[in-house]
Amino acid sequence: MTARPAERAYALLLRAYPPQFRAAYEREMTLCFRDLVRDAGAPGMGFWMMIVADVARSAPALRFDALRARRSSNVRPKEGQMKPMGILAVLIGVTQIVNATIELIAGGAALATFPRFTVLLAIAVALLLVAAGMALVRRSPRAPSLATLVAVAWLVLVVITRAVHPWMSIFTLMLAVVFPVALLVFVWVGRGRGRASTV
């Protein structure tokens, strides 16, 4: 195989590497390959086996590195938006803790088991929300996953509360659903933006 067709074959093999890596090193690798072909004289089966083995050994590891880098950048929504969203989450969480605690005290012993359980669950979710809000303010890498967990837990809580209090007004229901949905959208839009910026 002469140099040019060999380079074309190598260019196909290079597609196994992640795009960012190719953008940075494709030219250098092709030059190296050209030098190897020149020094090998007529590259035979052994040469190609060495090249294919090299690609098979290195490309998956680099793909894995790229995937890991993309994941770690995806879990960071825009910094400027994280702080206000975090503060809002902390405020709503604290309000809910106060509200649920008052409900618990006011209900006292008269509160049936299931409503008591939902109020305690509401306090637990609110505590998680405060934790997620503080993580967003601190721009912790764990903040998006924590916020996702809280948003899902909140939506589950809304469904349970709706079962206990079927008279819940549409307005309250909308209000209870809007924040967790907004939190999920915030987290997932952030992920999407991270994905686009790494390519």
Add this chain to the structure above:
Amino acid sequence: MPDRDSESALPLTPATFHILLALVDEERHGYAIMQEVAERTDGSVNLGPGTLYGSLKRMLDQGLVEESDERADPALDDERRRYYRITRFGLAVARAEARRLEALVRSARQKKLIGRATT
């Protein structure tokens, strides 16, 4: 760079250590690194372009090596090639890895797995 940092980068992969060794005496481009490693190991270690540049990328990220400039190698052709040089941190890590391997070899000698080194 303090010793603690260089120790934290250990152990190095064989490819990383060979590349650092190739860059200890002078800056080189990719193919020159491959040639130096092959010559020094009597052909027993042959870095392919993927292994070489994959390792170089990680070493750049870790601060073990840095790019110096792009220029042609008159011994090869007119193509401009990217040259790499070892950093001070890379040198400290290479020394720490050599000490680690030396200690391992010493242990192997004590266990009589290998004989004494001839001087």
